[in-house]
Amino acid sequence: DQQVKQNSPSLSVQEGRISILNCDYTNSMFDYFLWYKKYPAEGPTFLISISSIKDKNEDGRFTVFLNKSAKHLSLHIVPSQPGDSAVYFCAAMVYNQGGKLIFGQGTELSVKP
Amino acid sequence: DAGITQSPRHKVTETGTPVTLRCHQTENHRYMYWYRQDPGHGLRLIHYSYGVKDTDKGEVSDGYSVSRSKTEDFLLTLESATSSQTSVYFCAISERGLNTEAFFGQGTRLTVV
Numbered sequence: 695d696q697q698v699k700q701n702s703p704s705l706s707v708q709e710g711r712i713s714i715l716n717c718d719y720t721n722s723m724f725d726y727f728l729w730y731k732k733y734p735a736e737g738p739t740f741l742i743s744i745s746s747i748k749d750k751n752e753d754g755r756f757t758v759f760l761n762k763s764a765k766h767l768s769l770h771i772v773p774s775q776p777g778d779s780a781v782y783f784c785a786a787m788v789y790n791q792g793g794k795l796i797f798g799q800g801t802e803l804s805v806k807p
Numbered sequence: 808d809a810g811i812t813q814s815p816r817h818k819v820t821e822t823g824t825p826v827t828l829r830c831h832q833t834e835n836h837r838y839m840y841w842y843r844q845d846p847g848h849g850l851r852l853i854h855y856s857y858g859v860k861d862t863d864k865g866e867v868s869d870g871y872s873v874s875r876s877k878t879e880d881f882l883l884t885l886e887s888a889t890s891s892q893t894s895v896y897f898c899a900i901s902e903r904g905l906n907t908e909a910f911f912g913q914g915t916r917l918t919v920v
Contacts, residue, residue, distance in 0.1 A: 698849075730911075737897055738850070796866075797849035
C-alpha cells in the first residue's frame with residue numbers, strides 16, 4: 695500500500711514558467727513533509743520541508759503548500775530554470791518515530807530553454 | 808556536503824552469494840538508514856538505526872540484515888543475494904533536534920546475476 699503517491703511520472707515546463715509538482719498521502723499520522731531533488735548517479739538532496747502546523751513554506755524560488763484536509767502537498771518552482779531538471783521526490787514522516795521517511799515514486803521534471 | 812561515504816560504489820555479484828555494503832559517516836549523527844531505489848517505487852526503507860547496536864526494520868527488510876557497532880558505520884548485508892535485490896542502495900543520516908532532513912550518500916549500484 696503506497697502511503698505517499700506522486701501520480702505524475704514526468705513533467706515538462708518551459709524555462710521561466712512555473713513548475714508545479716504534486717504529492718498525495720494517505721497516512722493522517724504524517725506530520726512532517728519534505729521534498730528531495732535527485733540528479734542521475736547522485737544521492738537525493740534535501741530541497742524544502744514543511745511541518746503539519748503550517749500550510750506554506752518558502753525558500754527562494756521554491757514554495758511548498760500543504761493541504762491537510764485533502765492530504766495533498768505541492769511544490770512550486772518559480773521561475774523554472776534548466777538546472778532544475780531532475781527527479782523530485784516527495785517524502786513524509788511521523789516526526790517522533792525515528793525520522794523514517796516514506797517516499798513517493800518521484801516526478802521527473804524537464805525544464806526546456 | 809554531509810560526510811557520508813558508501814562503499815563499494817558499484818558491485819556485480821552472483822545469485823546466492825552474501826554481499827555487504829558499507830556506509831561511513833563523519834557527522835556523528837545518531838540516526839542512519841538504508842534505502843533502495845527502484846523504478847516506479849521511489850526510495851523504500853530497508854532498515855534503520857537509532858544508535859549503536861540499536862536497529863529496526865523498514866518497509867522492505869526481508870533478505871537483508873544490518874549491523875551498527877560504531878556510531879560512524881552502518882553495514883547492510885544481503886545474506887544470499889537474489890536478482891530481485893538488483894537495485895541502487897542509498898545510505899542516509901540524520902540528527903533529530905538539529906536537522907530534520909536526512910542527508911544521503913552517493914549510492915551503491917548492485918547487480919545480482
